[in-house]
Amino acid sequence: MKILVTGGAGFIGSHTVVELHNAGFESIILDNFSNSEKKAIAGIEKIIGKPVKYYEANINEASTWDKVFTDQKIDGIIHFAAAKAVGESVEKPLKYYRNNVGATILMLEKMIEHNVNNLVFSSSCTVYGEPDKLPVTEDSPIKSATSPYGNTKQICESIIKDTALSSDSFHAISLRYFNPVGAHESCLIGELPLGVPANLVPFLTQSVAGIRGQLAVYGNDYPTPDGTAIRDYIHVVDLAKAHVSALNLLLKQPKDKFYDFFNIGTGKGSSVLEVIAAFEEATGLKIDYAIKPRRDGDIISVYADCTKSKQLLGWQTEKSLVQALGDAWNWQKKIS
Numbered sequence: 001m002k003i004l005v006t007g008g009a010g011f012i013g014s015h016t017v018v019e020l021h022n023a024g025f026e027s028i029i030l031d032n033f034s035n036s037e038k039k040a041i042a043g044i045e046k047i048i049g050k051p052v053k054y055y056e057a058n059i060n061e062a063s064t065w066d067k068v069f070t071d072q073k074i075d076g077i078i079h080f081a082a083a084k085a086v087g088e089s090v091e092k093p094l095k096y097y098r099n100n101v102g103a104t105i106l107m108l109e110k111m112i113e114h115n116v117n118n119l120v121f122s123s124s125c126t127v128y129g130e131p132d133k134l135p136v137t138e139d140s141p142i143k144s145a146t147s148p149y150g151n152t153k154q155i156c157e158s159i160i161k162d163t164a165l166s167s168d169s170f171h172a173i174s175l176r177y178f179n180p181v182g183a184h185e186s187c188l189i190g191e192l193p194l195g196v197p198a199n200l201v202p203f204l205t206q207s208v209a210g211i212r213g214q215l216a217v218y219g220n221d222y223p224t225p226d227g228t229a230i231r232d233y234i235h236v237v238d239l240a241k242a243h244v245s246a247l248n249l250l251l252k253q254p255k256d257k258f259y260d261f262f263n264i265g266t267g268k269g270s271s272v273l274e275v276i277a278a279f280e281e282a283t284g285l286k287i288d289y290a291i292k293p294r295r296d297g298d299i300i301s302v303y304a305d306c307t308k309s310k311q312l313l314g315w316q317t318e319k320s321l322v323q324a325l326g327d328a329w330n331w332q333k334k335i336s
């Protein structure tokens with residue numbers, strides 16, 4: 001079976017291509033390398049021991065899809081390619097609506113035109129906003145998005161759902177990720193943030209590596225046990241495996257309408273200070289940080305109830321936060 005992985009040279013995409021290989025699938029990568037590097041493909045090839053075919057092209061162009069679907073018999077798509085910087089989305093909303101929503105509509109049209117009938121979509125826990133109740137289940141209410149980025153995820157989920165429910169043969173699953181962290185144990189692939197990382201763990205590892213200044217902990221006056229904000233940090237390899245489980249669920253669907261969505265997290269919330277403590281446990285290093293004011297747009301706490309993923313996908317996390325931070329540090333040392 002041949003799977004097209006859009007954004008397959010990216011952080012989650014590259015780890016998913018490895019897990020697809022491990023599960024016996026062949027991957028084709030489609031990436032414009034706007035937020036990834038070709039060395040990620042070299043890293044994947046070293047891990048799996050075989051070449052990976054890729055297309056360097058723009059998902060916003062119809063010709064891209066016509067070429068890929070004419071060249072390759074694609075059995076399914078895992079769609080990662082999207083702009084994902086929350087802050088940038090506030091400054092450049094149209095870039096996000098064009099890249100994330102427009103391109104997804106074009107992809108769906110081309111999938112139907114070329115009879116490609118299985119889609120796993122990269123969504124985000126950001127659709128839940130600030131949850132009223134924790135942990136969040138898939139029945140938790142979708143809050144109005146707090147950024148254009150989050151809105152594009154909500155809009156794409158609706159578009160994909162409506163498309164899947166209009167057809168007996170086109171099936172789709174959305175995976176709502178929590179916070180992906182870590183790197184492959186080989187240190188051949190990992191996170192390659194462009195510029196100054198907005199996310200906690202890459203900034204933390206770059207700070208410890210001396211690439212960035214002191215780590216800022218954004219707020220310790222939240223209504224949480226230690227005052228810092230809580231998230232659900234999931235090892236990127238566990239996250240990658242969830243995509244294989246979702247694909248397998250799609251591929252066994254009978255000819256009938258099918259759409260579903262799943263929380264993909266650890267089920268455990270960790271505060272910023274707990275992440276720092278876990279990093280220090282994993283590495284034996286002390287982190288120099290300073291408490292700063294809260295960051296605009298941050299929510300207090302969100303973490304997943306993954307019962308549905310366990311029951312219907314037969315998937316659950318296997319790696320701990322300490323392992324993820326140890327892998328993140330080993331990767332940082334490798335690329336610094």
Ligand code: WQD
Nearest residue numbers: 086124126179198199200203216217218229231272295298
């Ligand atoms: C986590 C916590 C910060 C940096 C974002 C997107 C989400 C998803 C994951 C794509 C927060 C604190 C951070 C720092 C800090 N992306 N922090 N110092 O904001 O939960 O989620 O990335 O789908 O959609 O919104 O992740 O890592 O930026 O922040 O104290 O230097 O770490 O305040 O409490 P976030 P994050």
